[in-house]
Amino acid sequence: MALTDIDVQKQIKHMTAFIEQEANEKAEEIDAKAEEEFNIEKGRLVQTQRLKIMDYYEKKEKQIEQQKKIQLSTMRNQARLTVLRARDNLVLELLRDAKERLSRVVLDVDTYQELLDKLVLQALLRLLEPVMIVRCRSQDLHLVEAAVQRVTPQYMVLCQKHSDIQVDQDAYLVPSAAGGVEVYSGDQKIKVSNTLESRLSIAALEKMPEIRRTLFGSNANRKFFI
Structure with missing residues (x-):
């Protein structure tokens, strides 16, 4: 029994709908896969950058702490030297006073x-x-x-x-x-x-x-x- 034009058109339309459905399903699958890979890659990049940022600020914190220690040590040394200079000056003043007294002894x-x-x-x-x-x-x-x-x-x-x-x-x-x-x-x-x-x-x-x-x-x- 020969197919009429109407039957042929129906079959073509059915096949076209089937092909479009498969194409849509495949496209959705590709989109889902791409979205999943994107999210994975995005998560990896975010984690990498987060670790870099954490490492950067950890190093900065250590540098600041080291600078604080150096500054504190410098300030302590300066204070110590100031005290030592003041003490030396006092001793020198005492010796000068002793020499002045010697000059009075000879009188x-x-x-x-x-x-x-x-x-x-x-x-x-x-x-x-x-x-x-x-x-x-x-x-x-x-x-x-x-x-x-x-x-x-x-x-x-x-x-x-x-x-x-x-x-x-x-x-x-x-x-x-x-x-x-x-x-x-x-x-x-x-x-x-x-x-x-x-x-x-x-x-x-x-x-x-x-x-x-x-x-x-x-x-x-x-x-x-x-």
Whole structure:
């Protein structure tokens, strides 16, 4: 039985509808698959960027924390140095005050003469040279000459030897010197300084721990004391 045009048209229309339905279903499947892959990729990218952002801010936080530690350490060191400078300045002021007091000691002639005798004898006994030259301030020349005359017999008794002891009348200690003497070997290559400043420096060096302890108290971090 031959198909009429109407039947053919119906079959064609049915087939077309079927093909369109399959095409739509396939398109929906492709869209769904694409949406799923998009969401997966989007989630991956979001997670990656989130991790990058977290890592970036974690590093920033560590950098800031490190900078804070460095700044705090710097501030502590600066504060410590400021305190140490203030302490050193106080010690220097104390030593300057001590030197000023020394300059007043020499005003008492009897006391200063007795001190010069001891300083000259001590320097001679430290040097023990065949020829020794005693140098002093120009204003102390007569006092030092008297000291040399007095202590020379003591020196010879103590060391059991004769030395030529001279008082330098050509060169003197600097005008700013507080007092005392310097004693040189005959060739002036060896010197013993027994000026008031040198004695003060030696005493200050020996007593510095005690001075600092008196002024600033004991160091809490120090475990051993000599």
